[in-house]
Each structure stands twice: as C-alpha cells, then as structure tokens.
Amino acid sequence: MDPNEPYPAGDESFDPAPHRPSGRALALTGLVALLGFGALVATGAFPRVRARATARGDHQRAMERVARVLVARPTRAPAGSGGVTLPGSILAVQETQIHPRASGYVRALRVDLGDAVTAGQVLAVIDDPEVGQALRQAQSAVAQARAALQQARTQRELARAEAARYATLVASGFVSQQEADARRAQSDVSVANVSAAEAALASAEANVRRLQEQVSFATVRAPFEGTITARGVEVGQLVTAGSTAGPAMFRVSKTDVVRVMVSVPQAYAPGVRVGDAATVRLREYPGRAFRGSIARTAGALDAETRTLLTEVRVPNADRALLAGMYAQLTLQLERASAPLYVPSTALVVNASGTRMAVVEGGAIRWRAVQIDADLGDRVAVATGLGEAEQVVVTPSDRLTEGMRVRAEMAPTPRAPSGG
Template sequence: MRQNAFLSLIKESILGILFISSVITLTFSNTASANQVVRFSTVAQQELQAHKRVTGTLKALSQTHIASAESGVITTVFVNEGDSVKAGQILLEIDTRKISAEKTRLEAELALSKAKHALAQAEFNLAEDDYIAYKHSANKNAISEQRLRQSKAAALSGQANVIAAHEAIKALQAQISIIDVRLGDMSIKAPFDGQITQRVAEPGQWLGAGDTSFTLTSLGKLEAWLDVPERLTHSLDIIPTQIGLNVGDEMLNSVNIKVLRNVDARARTFKVISQVQNSGLMPGMSVTAWLPEGAKSKYLTVPKDAIVQRGSNTLVYKVNTNGDKQMAEAIPVSVIFHQGNIAAISSHMLKPEDKVITEGNERLMPGPVFAVADDNKIKAL
C-alpha cells in the first residue's frame, strides 16, 4: 500500500511539472508573438493598364561552341566543365611541330631572298652608273647608239630584278605572317569571360578544322526570351522601360527591352527580349512575365513584398486594430498582374487604405503583432 501511494505521488508530481511547463511555454509563445515587429503599407486603388502573363526561357547573354580554326592532334587540355575562364585564356593546345618546321623553312627562304635582293640592287646600281656614263659619251659621239641602247636595257633589267626580289621578300613575309596566325590558332583561347559548360576535347584526339572543342557560357547578365501572343502586338507599340519577371518564387525587374517584330507562323507568337542580372539564376530556367494589354482601369494594388505564397494559396496579411491591439489576419487574394514593384490584386476582403504587412510576413501566423509603417510608397513603375 505504501509503495502504491508513493508511486501515485510521483505520477502526480510529474503531471504537475508537465502542466506548469506547458503553461510557461504557451505564455512565452504568446508573448513572443505579441512582440513580433512587422512593417506595413496601405492598400491603394490605382488606374493601371492591365497586363498579360506570358512565358519564356532564360538564356545566357553570350553562349558559343568554340571551334578550332586548325586541324591537328590535341596535346594539352587546360580546363574542364565548370571551370570559370577569362577572355584570352588558353583552353587547349594542338601539336605545332609541322607548322613550326614550315615556318623555319620560310624564314630560310626569306633570308635567301633578302640576299638576292641585295645582289640585284648592286647589279642595278652598276648598270645605272654605266648607262649614265655611256649617255654622256654618246653626247660627244664617243660611243655608238647601239651600245647606249644596250646599256639602257641592262639598267632597266637590273631595276626589274630589284623589284622582283623585293616582291619575293614581301610574299615570303606574308606567308610567315600566315604561319604565325596559324600557330596562334593552335592554342584555342576563350573569346569572353564565362564558364565551360561542355568539353568534348581530349588529349591525343584529332581535332579537325571547324570541330567544336568546348561550349562557353557567359556569366553575369542573362536574357529573358519571352513568347508573346500576336494579339499583344499593338499593346507594345510603346516599348516599356521595365518588365516584371518571375523565376520560380523570385520576382525581379528586367531592362534593355527589345521587341523582335517577326511573328512565328506556326506558334502565332513573337519574341520580346530583356536583360536581367544573374542572381543565382541559370540559362534554361523558365520565366514568366507581365506585359501590358488593353486600356487602363482601376485596380487594388499592394507592394509585391505583401504577397505571400502558402502552397497553392496566395495571401496577404492584413493588420486589424482593436483598441491598443493589432492582429494579423490572412486574406486570400488573386494576383491579376504585376507592374514594377506593385501587384494588382482582387479580393472582396480588402479595400483602399487597409494595412497589409510587407516585412516580417514570410513565416507569420495570424495573431497579435506590433506593426510599424513602411516608409516605401506604393507606385507603378
């Protein structure tokens, strides 16, 4: 009996401790939630032009398949997939022994041609001096007219030999210049800064002229190639300065917008290209954008930062005031379109001047908050 009473006492003590811990935890949780600081902006009603959602693909600003200008056996490969390279960096080298030997032969021929040129110049100088002397003698009738003509012919022949020797030197120098270019092409270099995304060249492999050795993709800026329905052609008569893009859950702005005014006959779409900064994005990723469509109309607008995705639900957190208390309430909304740093929304539970949370809403749950006004104003870009 005493043992049972002792066990009952222990159980009651444990239950009491657990109850007290639960109360303390709940109290602490409520206090932490009540003290959570968030920022809010107000819902506005603005006259905006409706926007249509379109899709596209991110592409590298520059991407090239690096080909070889010369054929030969690859001796050394310096890079692998994933390596970052700088413009002008050597990626691989091809065996240069044959071309180097050809250059040595041409240099020897050039030296011989220069010697022949010097000889021709000396012979021409002698023939020219003889012709001048014979010409003076002919004026005094000291030599025959035939001898004078022979002397003139010898001088002209010597001059032609000098010109021929000079042109031979120029031809050999041009051939050596070509050889130097070919020797330079035996080292394949990166044409711009980027990353090696594909390598097909291996040491010992025969690389033909025009064969691809690497694929090089630029880093930094990307291009969004959007497929736009042809019915939006007239809406883009005035090209916007910015386009709002969505890549996954990330929202960003694009600039330097260009419209390719050529409609695909099969897809009935045309291309709109814009540049975006590569902030962790990769070529090939899908992208959505909002392009202007139709006339202006009035819409409820909130900052983009107020939009929260909870699975398949799109929410904003509204701040309700009851006396001194501020409570966060999750309000489902439908996003009609994005424009600049705002989103046009539809919701029967919101009206202009309502307060919506723009900072601290990522993991916020409905409940008490301490809301501070956000200094950023809502505006359409």
Template sequence: MNKLKNKSILLLAVLAMAVGSMSACHSDDKEKKEQQEEEQQQDAVETPTVQIVPLTKGRLSSNITIPGELIPYQQVDLYAKTNSYVKKLLVDIGSEVHQGQLLAVLEAPEINSQLAAAQSRIKQFEAVYFASKATYDRLVSTSKTPGTVSQNDLEQAEAKKNADQANIDAAKSGLKEVSANLAYLEIRAPFDGVITSRNVNLGAYVGPGGKSTDPLFTIQDQGRLRLVVSVPEVYTGALSNKSEVNFTVRALPSEKFTAQVKRIAGALDEKLRAERLEMDVYNKDKKLLPHMFAEVSLPLPAGDSTYVVPKTAVATSTEKVFVIKVVDHKAVWVDVKKGLSNGDSIEIFGGDLKPDDKLVKAASDEIRNGSTLKY
C-alpha cells in the first residue's frame, strides 16, 4: 500500500510540473506576440506606409452655386411735385401701363390764378414797352434835324425801351414756369410697366407740403429683370461677361432658367468683399416676379494650366494648408493655396513644386515633416 501511495504522489508531482511548464511557455509566447505587435505599431508610426500620386498640370473648370435676387430692370416712385389734391385716379395696383400714359390728374386752383396773373403781367409790360418804343422812335426821327434832340435824351429813351423789353422777357419766363407747374398736375408713366403700389385716394392732399412721404405710385418694368449676384473675391478672377448661367427659384423648383452675364462691376464691395454681377432675364410670360430669390449656378472656366491634385492630397491644419512631397523616402511639408475644385480634384498654387513630384495621396498632419515613409 505504501508503494502504491508513493507512486501516486510521484505521478501528481510530475503532472503539476508539466502543467507549470506549459503555462510558462504560453505566457512567454503571449509576451513575445504582444512585443512584436507593439514593435510593428511603433514602426508604423515612425515609418508609415503611404500611397503616392505624381504631380501633374491641368485645367480645371468648376461651378459655384450662390444666391441671387431678381430685381426690376427699371423701377420708379412717382411723387407730386406741387401741393395739390387728387382729382382723378386712372390706374390701380396691377395695371399695365405704357410710356406717356396718364395715370392721375391733380388739382391746384392757385396755379390757375398764378397763370392768369402771369398772362396779365405780360400784357402790362407790353403796353409799357410799346409806349417807350414809340417815344424812342419819335426822338430818333426828330434827331435827324440837327440841334432838336440832345444825344443824352436819345440814349435815355433807348435805355427805357430796352428795359421794358427785358421786363416782357422776364414775364414770359414767369409764365413758362407757371405753365410747367400746371403740367405737373398730370402724372404720366415714364416707361412701359406695371403699377405695383398706389398710396393715395381721391381728394388726398399731396405734394411737398403733404403729410405723407409715400409715393403716389410705384411702377416697375417686369418684362425684363436683372438677376443680381455678389461673387466672393476668391472667384472673381475667373469671371467673364460672356458666360451664361442657370438658375432656379423656389416658387418654380421644377423649372430651370438661363441668363446672360451683361454687367460686371469691376470692383469689390467694401462690406461684402464681393463683386457685383448683373444678368438680363427676359420675362415675357411674367412667371418670374421682382425680388424673388434665386439659386444661381455660375460657371468658372479654367484659366492657365495649374497643378491639379486629389482633394485628399491637400491637408489643412490650424496654421497652414499644405501637401506632403516625398523626397528620398522622407516627408516634406510644402505650403500651398487652394484654387478651384471640381469633384475629387482641386487646384493648388505656390510652394516648391515641379511636375512629376511625388505627393502623398492621403495627406494629414499625423505624417510629420521629415518622417521616413514607405510606399
């Protein structure tokens, strides 16, 4: 029995030693594997593997979408020039009018009185002039006999006649002024358009002395509209007055409209730092209304040949915009400026770059400047 017991104890001891040896070996293998993974990660950080692309030149056209506004080609507020009362209203909101059409008639009785007074003043000065002219003519006739009329009397008579003639001319000018004021009592359309506002009623007192500062009418030319956009400074170099643009409006989302660039400001707005563009939009069917907002797709044609790279090759940090050039397996950060973009491509400018340079396709600030690269 004792021999059997000893053998059992010996067997258990051997098994325990074998299990311990296996655990130690497994632990060593695990540590080696973790160490290898850590070394691989460290190597990947110190020597990252990257994909490179060659630097090439090309031309990149693009479109930008910017908001715009449709405004009337012509718009004017019509006021009363003289203090008067509204006698007749011949149009209302929505009326289509033509150039020279009578819109309203005003009444000012005092102007009629001024007109009559001006006419009477002319007749008065004419009577005085005819008398002085007759006197002057008689003196001239008498002066032909030597010694009958002094030269001084003749000159005074001529001066009196000329002064009376000047009074007639002044009175006629006064009559023209009153007649012009009388013409202001008729409000006429300055161009073809639509009445979009009416702020008076019959009998209203209007003119500079009136209480209301609102215009009598507002008239707009809606047959042709101006599409106005403000283009940011960065895109102004690619603008052309031969470009055709497409635009949409919210009221008609399923329709696309076109317009031709007609006017370019040639200067930047000081507040917006943008350049004003105007396009003419012909609106014969009156689908579009003034002051609608539009989404305008503005083409930016390609300029001179520039460097074109994938967007992922351009990295942006808090301090700079750069690409990573690969030189002798080393990363070199090169500062650049962005240009036009189209799809997955973008223009870049500046920097120490030349054609066929190798750039990192997926650049980021995690690839440190001067680090070794694999590719």
C-alpha cells in the first residue's frame, strides 16, 4: 500500500489510536511485584530488625536479673561507756559424766532422765560377781594371816624364855656357851617372824579394803546435787570399768546457777572487770531479763579470734535457763573507739581472704577487711571498710571486680546500743 494513500473508508481492522494494557494485566503485574517485595522483606530486613529488638530485650532483662544488688551502709555506735550485746552459750555451773568403775551387767537403774538427785544418791547397781568372790577370798586370807601372827607371837615368847633360861644356866656352868648362843639366835628369829606375820596381815587387810572399794563401785552414786540430763545405759547392759569409748552411764548437771560463756572482742576486752553486772535475755522469754555478774575471764585473748573468753554467772532458782541455750548477753563496757557493723551475710571468706563487696561508681569493688567480732546477725569490721561505703548485703560468686551493677538500698543494719 502506498503510504500516501489514505486508509480505506469503512475498514475496521485498523485502529489509528495507541495500544493500552487491559485492567486484568495491570492487576496481575501489581500482585507479582507485591509478592516479590514481601519475599525480599521476609528474607532480609524484617528478621534483622526483629533480631535487634530481641537482643535489646534480652540485654535489658539480663541487666535487670544479674546486675541488681542490695546494699547497706555500715553503722557505728558512739565511743565511750555503754552496753555491748554479744551472743553467749548457757552452761551448767557444774556438770559431769559418770562412767562405770566396775565391770559387769547393770542390775538396776534407780533414776531416769530429768530426775533431780542429791549428793550420794544411788543411780544404778552393777552386778560384779567376780569382785565379790575375790573379796571373800581376801577376807579368808586376812583370817589366816591373823592366826599366823598369833602363832608367831607365841613362838617368840617361848624363844625369849628359853634364851633367858640358857643364859642363867651358862653362868652356873650347866650348859655350854654355844647352846646359850643358839637359844638367843632362835629368839631373834622368832621376833623377825612376828614382824613378817604382821606385814602379811597388813597386806591382806589392804587387799580386803581394795576389794571392798571395788565392790562399792558397783553401786553408782551421784557426785553432787543436780539433775540427770543424760542416761546412756539400760538394765542388763554390759559395762566395763574405766571404759570411756562408749556413752556415759549418766550425765549430772547442777543448774541452780548457770554459766553464760561469751567471747568479748578485743576492742572491749580492756573494759571487762570481774564483778561487773551483766544482763541475759532470750527470745524464749520476751520482756524478761536475767541479772548476773562477771565471774572470771580467761586472762588472755584467743590468738585466732582475738576475743576474751568471759564467764558470767546467773542465778537460776526456777530452772528457767537450760544448759545449752543460746542467749544474748549485755555487758556495760568502756571502749575508746567502736568498729563498723555490717550484716554478717556480706562477709565472704575464701582463698582470696576475708573480703566484702562494695559498689563504687556503679561498679563492684572488693575490699579486704579485718573482722573485730562475729555478733551473729552482724559482724564488726575493724579495718578495710569506710563508713560511707555501699556494702553488698548478699554477694554472689558472679560478682567480679569492676562489674557494672545497679545498687538498691536495703534496711540499715542495727548497731548495738553503746557498742
């Protein structure tokens, strides 16, 4: 066709307008693009964003879980005169364990746990037939020794009389001097025989006394007035004299007065004086104070604990104070300076020494400390700690030097009044 020739009129197979995509094709193309973008996001950007958010959350939770510590500031009581309260142990004023001194079987028990006894009271009886038989034999030997002594004395008197008669006869010339000397020698022998018989009798009597004492050991008696606080035997049980390997037969305790033993720290030791007043308190008796006085001290500090062992005696007429109880003892003492007090849970003792963890500038710092006294729920620190320090109350093994932490204040540890 000639390009200059016009289109044939009425021919509808030719569209002079430009070609436009249909709506369906456009929708399909958009859907493919959207799916491709979604796949790209799913495999790339979104997981990275989610991972970063998760990491930030884990880090925040880790910081809140590991690095949060409770701290407390040390307290210090004022120096001077005042009461210091220390933990002590209550002991009987007199106590002993009774072991058997005779061998045999326990025939009878006359007392039991908790019974009050008097001095000399029979506690038990041991059946020891061998000692009884030996005693009877010894008594027979004493009777024989007495008879032998009587015979020796009779022979001595006879020998003396013959020696005197022969001495008279030799002067008259009726017997020879040799015969007179022989009679005098027999008299001397008879005297020696009497001495030997007397010694034999004394030995036999001593053996009887020894066996009688052994027989008395079969009767077990209380050495002093007190209470039976332990019983370790039963009727029919075999016991051995002098054996301390097993349990004691009985334990007798005298508790009308009790001893309270307390270890006084070095800082207060110079102020301890015999005769000074002391007050004992127990949780079991709220509101009640037991009055006593210092009876004695060890006179020297323990080289390991640097404390002075002190005994306080307290009247206990109603037997309210029991041996073995834990008590709080308050002493009125003088001191030049007072240590710092922190909770005892803050103390860490390991191969690195005696240390405490403190928070300084938001980080953990470990301090080497010297303990002046262990007071139970708190310790007295002599050196190594400042009064303004923030002490970690319960340090864990995960706390390392320089570790960043978040400190929260715990209740302030109580300082003892005046001490």
